[in-house]
Amino acid sequence: MEQMGSSVSKWDIRNKIWDYMETNNLADFPRPVQHRIPNFKGSLQTGMSIKTWEVFDQAREVKVDPDKPLEGIRLSVLQARKTLLVPTPRLRTGLFNRIVPPPGATKETLRKCATSQGVRDYSAPVGLDAKVHVDLIVVGSVAVSEKGWRIGKGEGFADMEYAMMVSMGAIGQDTVVVTAVHDCQVVDIQEQLLDDHDLTVDYILTPTRIIRTECKQPKPWGIMWYKISHETLKKIPVLKSLHCKEKREGKDVCLQGERPDASLAGKSPRGARDKFPGSIKSQGETSLAQPRPEEGDLSDAKGHLKGPATVYVGSIPLGTRVSELKDALRKHHVTPARLTWHGAQRQAFLGYSDQSKAEEALAALQGLALQGGSLRVELARSQHGKVAPRPR
Template sequence: MEPVIKINSGASKWDIRQQVWDYIEENNLANFPRPVHNRIPNFKGAFTACARVSELQEFTQTAEVKVDPDKPLEGARLAVLQAQKTLLVPTPRLRTGLFNKITPPQGASKEQLRVCSSSQGVKDFSVPVDLNAKVKVDLLVIGSVAVSEKGFRIGKGEGYADLEHGMMVSMGAVNESTVVVTVVHDCQIVDIPEELIGSHDLTVDYILTPTRVIKTNCPLPKPQGIIWTKLDTEKLEKIPILKTLRDLEEQAGKDVTLGAVPAAAESDLQIGQPKKQTRRRARQNVQQDAARESKQEKGPEGEQKARQRPARVRKESRGDGRGGNEGEDERGKGKSGRNMREKGPEEGGSEVPSQRKLPLSVTTVYLGGIPAGLRVSELKTALREREVAPLRLTWQGAQHRAFLDYSDPQAADQALESLQGLSLNGHSLQAELARSQPGGKRSGQPSRRSRPSTAIKSKTAPPGTKDDTTENTEQ
């Protein structure tokens, strides 16, 4: 079957990702969360494709299955639970371990199993699996941005699937014969040049789509463990379990020398979003705003407007490393209006920073009760873990609140549902539709619950309190 998306000669991994993301968006082939850029796309027909996993002979012979936590793989997680097999899901960003075991309630109904297979269910019904536990994973189900019929796979660029596989090899949970399955839309099957696939890249044995099952007979071997030279000390600090695995491999006499990877040229395997260049434009915008305010202060009316206008500081949003979430919508824009970037760091390219324009009408979600001392990066991480991806995040940490802008009320309602029960640093956050927001009127519906108006004058934070200034951060 001829690929729908034609890959240009000499295309990089990021070029291929952008082509796939743009095609899915332009043809409206995805469900929430949108846009799909910098995500594993939740394509339409994902449940149909996931259901095909139970048709595989290898699936019927398995006892333990690991399925990634991406939204489009929800149907695969449900199929595993319905077949009464052990379901393992990687822990978010590998912070506390390698994976969790999903344990549904005793005698769970089909609807309860469906809840357990959702992102919220993964949080509520999971039990951490100890590194010393004797785990034997028979089948892996992973997400992809693009894949070829030969089994070459491209993820979203953070390298978690590759690293998770290496870690499972290290602890003896998988080997070269463990079957790897990916689930994608038909349009995501493209011709990927073999030279783009590195020694750390995980290949796949089966591709499931809404219309077919493809056995790849991939000619390349799977990675035989963690490639330590692809990692550095910063990654070990972010993922403590790596330190333990490194100590174990060192005791076994293996070479665990870390690589000295430049911060500006991180490889595809490295965890976290690629580093961004500092934008001078943000500083210029602040200077221009200050100049305009100075002119307005000359007259009584101008002085009043200047006092009423909140201080606004534009800041480049940085990713903290899955997703996806996930810091996941922080690329530059292309001519199609989607987030775009040139060659990624793994290909030696540089970011093309630009600011995304908001639609004329947005629906805003108010997030209150933010505890003192919480950093905006911590909130972003929590949002990515709950698959909440606003068009823009306006951070007002000093006032213990933030605002999330969405393109339509439906997207805002979905975000509200995902944010229910969110707690950070021991404080429960309040999420509801906002009435208003500093900087202009919003089209969101009025809140169903009474609360003070959000149009409160911003206070300038003292020097050094970076996260307490009012920030508009594009997600």
């Protein structure tokens, strides 16, 4: 498949892959593939072949999305007598269910359990307080790059599910994330299309190969409550339950518009042009998942900020990658608890646990430059509620 140019959006990539798969008859039922995770030809065989893979063999609890092309993987999990967890479609009634085949289930029954109907008929809900540890996560994708950057349907549920599993303690640093796609779905994806809270994958399974991405992008590590509207909270009961749970634990769960720096929360990452009103992702696919803290960060033991303060970085040269800024921060021995990247607006925000830490970073970053251009670095807001400056 022809590779993507440098000025495309996520929707450009989705539409090009959907159109290519339809034109070349590379998908099975359901058709057409537009606005779906494509059920690519060879998906069942790809899913069954996972049983001989060492990573799969070592996993005990496996979470697999309910998409049709992942049916073979769900069947492999059941046949291997591993615990299979499947997210509730669109998170309507909960986070995920455990698939429980009847005693003495035959091969045919297991096949049925792996289907969307079987997921409904043979499942038991898993509560937020359930003691589970997911070893392997399998997500559906519309597109993925060999660097591990993925693009879904545009609704953001994969990011949300991952962040919620973090919040309930169901996954850890060693949890592996995998996607299964047709070879034509493996394409170049420009880094500026992605934000720090987009879910990345460690492995890509195709009908012809297994790709280890060695992705360095941190995975989501909690929920960014300040990006969630009251309307979204009402639509997703399990999200509301998690919000109440974290509130009781004394965590920062201010919703959209409730924080003094709420003007920072609604910015679109990297100027992405995607829109999906009323879904998890909106306003330019702004994610609700919080980036995983870097090693040695200034957050608490569970990755939640304490008394946050923010450093504003502006005048970033167009075309700069977030990885370049991260490298520059490391060279200056600066490690924020959270980095929010808005490359298209030529700015970034560095979150810290308190004002003194932010001021230390500010002093260390004086004279910071990228691509030969000096950057503007200053406190985004004081403890008295001054809002972030806008780029000049």
